[in-house]
Amino acid sequence: xxxxxxxxxxxxxxxxxxxxxxxxxxxxxxxxxxxxxxxxxxxxxxxxxxxxxxxxxxxxxxxxxxxxxxxxxxxxxxxxxxxxxxxxxxxxxxxxxxxxxxxxxxxxxxxxxxxxxxxxxxxxxxxxxxxxxxxxxxxxxxxxxxxxxxxxxxxxxxxxxxxxxxxxxxxxxxxxxxxxxxxxxxxxxxxxxxxxxxxxxxxxxxxxxxxxxxxxxxxxxxxxxxxxxxxxxxxxxxxxxxxxxxxxxxxxxxxxxxxxxxxxxxxxx
Numbered sequence: 001x002x003x004x005x006x007x008x009x010x011x012x013x014x015x016x017x018x019x020x021x022x023x024x025x026x027x028x029x030x031x032x033x034x035x036x037x038x039x040x041x042x043x044x045x046x047x048x049x050x051x052x053x054x055x056x057x058x059x060x061x062x063x064x065x066x067x068x069x070x071x072x073x074x075x076x077x078x079x080x081x082x083x084x085x086x087x088x089x090x091x092x093x094x095x096x097x098x099x100x101x102x103x104x105x106x107x108x109x110x111x112x113x114x115x116x117x118x119x120x121x122x123x124x125x126x127x128x129x130x131x132x133x134x135x136x137x138x139x140x141x142x143x144x145x146x147x148x149x150x151x152x153x154x155x156x157x158x159x160x161x162x163x164x165x166x167x168x169x170x171x172x173x174x175x176x177x178x179x180x181x182x183x184x185x186x187x188x189x190x191x192x193x194x195x196x197x198x199x200x201x202x203x204x205x206x207x208x209x210x211x212x213x214x215x216x217x218x219x220x221x222x223x224x225x226x227x228x229x230x231x232x233x234x235x236x237x238x239x240x241x242x243x244x245x246x247x248x249x250x251x252x253x254x255x256x257x258x259x260x261x262x263x264x265x266x267x268x269x
Contacts, residue, residue, distance in 0.1 A: 003047055016234045025049050036100045038069045058083055064092045068112040068124040076114040076124040078103045178246040181265040185221050185241040189213040190260035197250050
């Protein structure tokens with residue numbers, strides 16, 4: 001099968017080529033998993049990006065695997081890459097999509113697990129670094145404050161009544177909480193993309209990225225992206241009408257911007 005035919009097969013299956021391959025020179029294709037959130041079906045086409053010919057690595061076979069895109073936009077391989085010939089490509093893609101159901105899920109944040117370089121199967125979001133440190137810091141803080149509280153017990157009771165303690169604790173919880181923003185996205189809306197850092201819009205892709213909303217189901221938004229002349233990869237394009245912003249976070253994320261009508265993001269929680 002020729003290069004043209006192989007590319008045509010991938011296009012027919014809804015795959016888009018990546019602009020770069022960080023691990024080689026072959027052209028990488030990917031698309032969203034049909035049912036699983038944050039999971040992408042990734043195909044190593046075996047086509048050399050420089051010569052536009054099928055290389056001899058792995059006998060010119062195509063590699064198919066599933067990757068989970070975590071909170072830091074890092075791709076974690078959650079299934080073993082399977083290599084196949086052109087005739088078995090579609091069948092292998094379907095098999096990998098079905099294999100998503102058997103991938104273990106983190107009981108804390110519900111993200112998929114993957115096999116790290118250490119050989120351990122761990123959460124793709126590395127969520128234990130967040131709640132693990134909080135638990136450790138809370139224990140240390142409690143031990144360190146135990147002695148001063150006993151010494152100044154009477155003074156504390158006079159200066160700060162119980163209602164004030166409650167207010168302080170509530171205030172601390174608010175400072176560490178995350179905010180959830182949502183916007184009314186409707187089928188038929190003409191949309192582009194905004195880059196955000198925390199709650200601040202840092203870049204507007206109007207004129208570079210354009211799409212039409214095909215359907216909205218619960219929080220998921222299905223968009224037919226008709227133009228993308230920016231350097232933003234297809235997998236970075238927003239898929240949800242809600243945006244989660246951790247308190248004091250400066251992590252870069254992307255959200256929808258409706259062009260066909262005036263739509264503002266509002267705080268849910």
